[in-house]
Amino acid sequence: MGSRSVEKEVHLTTLEGHGGGERFFVDVTGCALHGGRGGIPRMSRELFGALQTTLAGTAPVVPLTWEEPLGAFARLGFFHHLHFRDWIPFRKRASLAERKWRGWTRRRRALGSGDLDGAWLVLSEVFTDGRLRWLSRARESSPRMKIAAVFHDGIALTHPHWVSPQALSGFEAYAEALTRCDAVICVSRQSRDDLVAFWAARGWPAARTEVLHWPLPGIAAGDGGNADAARPEAEPRLLCVSSLEPRKNHLLWLESCERLWREGIAFRAVLVGERTTEAGGEVVAEVARLRGLGRPLEWISGADDATLRGLYRSATFTVYPSLKEGFGLPILESLAFGKACLCGNSGAVAEVAEGGGCLPVDMADAAALAEAMRRLLLSPGERERLEREARARHFLTWGEYARRFLAALMPR
Template identity: 30%
Template sequence: MTAPAADRDAEVTRLLAQRLRAGAEAALADPPAREADAARDADACLQALVGLLVGSRAPEVAWLVLTLLAGAYPGADDVREIRRAADLEDGDGLTLRLLERAHAIAAAHRGHDREAVVTSDVVVDVDMCARFDFHNGIQRVAREVARRWADRAVTFVAWTESAGATRALTARETERATRWRDTGAAALGLVEEEDGDAARQPLVIPWRSRVVLLEVPLPDLRSSRLATLAELSGSAVSAIGYDAIPLISADIRPLGEPNGFVTYLTAVKHVRRVAGISESAAEEFRGFSGALDAQGLAGPVVTEVVLPTTVPPAPEGWVRREPARPLVLSVGRLEPHKNHGALLQAAERLWSEGADFELCLVGGPGWDSSAVEADMARLQAAGRPLTWRRGVGDAEMWDLIRSASCTAFVSLHEGYGLPVAESLACGTPVLTTRYGSQGQIARDGGCVVVDPRDDDDVLDGLRRIVTEPGLREELRAEASRRPARDWDDYAAELWVALVEGTA
């Protein structure tokens, strides 16, 4: 064996011994004495853990030992096979079965190249927020919560490149997830790949812990691994419930997205608690949870923790001045479920009636914006006062919202409708959907509500809010009386719902 190969084998043995030692010290009341030789120490810890598995027959022990050996999370079939083997094999036979299964998992994920931390602390998954600069609605919620949970006893994690297991964050990722600063790039949908230090971060393995999902995981192996973790690892998993749009409104989402969302639901059906971001979102997840009775599963306990409506303070000395030409602002990515087509048609009909107003759309192109972009190009070519703004940073966005005569957000389906709440918090009236989460927000005042599927109703609502300055003044007064609730309130309530509620 050449020197580099020998050195490599020695390093792999050292890393294996470290992971098994970390697991033994976390799971065993009396872990074996540490051996100076890495191979001997690994063997001593493995045999002690196998003894725990033989004695307990517990699936969480099988999950833990497979994870330690492979350096990656096992699937449900892996855990169940080892659990059955514990009933049939002696210690040596079970050890061989574990090594065989772990080798296949390790080959797929190369987790054997890492050390591991085994923790019973609260583990918080912020994968997308940590690895990418993307900053849409879900990422905004997750980052605001992570910022406020950073001083609690939590461990923030992302996923390894192969989606095999969770790992510690780099310094740059921690900054991105918990101390986000807008650069403007995120508004364009630009992403920054994980930095080079990520491959050197230790795995974070929860052991009888509480795991919180602040985001919706990417539709890959994460979901199946999370499902196994939630069902068989002995850790309690909880999640924010944003919406079930890909399932309930699959006709207005990209092909394939419903399939990806269903893989996410395979994890949700085993989580302990879900906190819906609105009454509407909570009802969607309660419906899913209730349906699990047909599978003999209890399903998650679903509560409602409504998102806050806080916004940055207006600049010093700022005074609202109504534009000479009423300005209608629409904030949101150009995607079919946002229903920009209905808004553009209503605007065109209102312009044809002789109404004088400007319409400004703010947001990047979504998965299918071709029809809306064609409509905008046609209207602009006809000289209509229509603009489309992309790449708008946070500061400019807030200035636009505060300066607008009103905003329009007539989405067909939303988990919450953050642009509605944020506009109202800025004192800007809103034209919005009368049902679902948007209707829930509108109940406290400041809105004209319409049926987004009724073109005439959208036109009537737009006509009223554009042509009646007195109505806009009334709606601003209503908005000023709305109950205030900030991100500190939300993060604290979420902690109670998802962490303390899973103890």
């Protein structure tokens, strides 16, 4: 089937066709079981809230978790709500009491055969577990169920050397499962193109795809969007926000920083992100080495929203050195705080940057990145021009996004 973009629509589509007893179930398994501050769990959590608010009084919106022991979806229990609503940072693993409680209540919360019939199931996260098998036979018990999925990125498909063979196999199965959806909402043109190309290469029938860029993240929306930028610290501060994994390209960014420090250019570099892979250890080691040389560099792991807001406000500008993304939320956050962003010049990152406020650069070239950082550090006029562009940009609110999301579910 064809693909299209609803990103450029000027008038929001009404909710006609979404009501009259229609129900929505949203799979929030990842953030309900584990919490987490990464891009996918954060946006999954906010998507659910936006749909619930938009459809209030029109259609119920129910969060679900996948229960692997039962091979079924289930309604959230008490501890799920704690993780999903509040995110408990210190609860890295479920306590014994929590694990027992989950076992006692699984069957009571599980959805029975046909409970999803006639409803929309929104798959907002990536999954490689029993949901793959469930999706292959879901129509048997729920023939009138409609399925929508949010597709975040096809990085594992286009750059398999960045993931393990096991992860690649699981992601390919996930991509195949998406062909059974009634609608796949892609977060960028790049992510859609990667997915559709993979389907075509395998000879699989393509599901209907839509492109809908993410709205303003909650941490920035609560600050009033891209209001006038707060005055940064007297010492220039370069902020980089992203998880520690190979494609995020932190080592090249640190190399570029070291070039400028050797030239005697004064600034503080702040890296915010959690270590997610073994490769993250190389970044941590390089940070320790540079700090040992006396470089003004700090690494912050597990930052909460309040901490992130403070870091964005105090930044002189931000750097997002990632080589490949499905979207690039930290770019949007930076612009929303009125801060210029140095980012890549291709793919989904370029999509986010094309509205202004960004200085695109070849992120495979340490010298080019160092030169771009030098320009923004030593040329206040250029930095201020980018800040004006950032403050002039319009970002979707979650309410607007939810309406466009619902409109995208309806074939035209």
